[in-house]
Amino acid sequence: MRGANTMSKEPSTARAMLGDFAPKLAELTDSVLFGDVWERKELSKRDRSLITVAALVAMNRPEQLRFHLDRALDNGLTQEELIEVITHLAFYSGWPNAMTAITTAREQFASRDA
Incomplete structure (x- = not known):
């Protein structure tokens, strides 16, 4: 945005x-x-993106997650790092949240690469 x-x-x-x-x-x-x-200036945009993506995964907010996955990539995170965040959060925010997030990420990464 x-x-x-x-x-x-x-x-x-x-x-x-x-x-x-x-x-x-x-x-x-x-x-x-x-x-x-x-x-x-207290946090880098990369760090803010990492925190925001984690919060959106934990709260199961796929609509906002789509935008913030793109922003996170623009702010220096890699697809591999974002997948790892989602995988890690499966054990802290719930399996269904992680499954929704990983499906959202897959779709968003594919549309970005297209």
């Missing part, structure tokens, strides 16, 4: 997905989540 860069003529993913329906949520997503939280 592109952040709150107002210089870009292209709308962010949040604005494109829900800006016409929930403009304030799109604005907060851009300005607070991606414009502030993701830009904090």
Whole structure:
């Protein structure tokens, strides 16, 4: 997801997905989540992606996981590392969550490679 860069003529993913329906949520997503939280220097974007993917796997949130798997790859994680995270979490967040996540990852990696 592109952040709150107002210089870009292209709308962010949040604005494109829900800006016409929930403009304030799109604005907060851009300005607070991606414009502030993701830009904090205390953690690298790679580390933030690893944490976010792990949380989404644990909470069984495949819709958001798709986006964040792509972001994680863009932020320097490898497909092998992401598969390992999901495998590891099978024992901490539940087998069904991991199976949903690995299926989501397989589909997302395939669509990215296509």
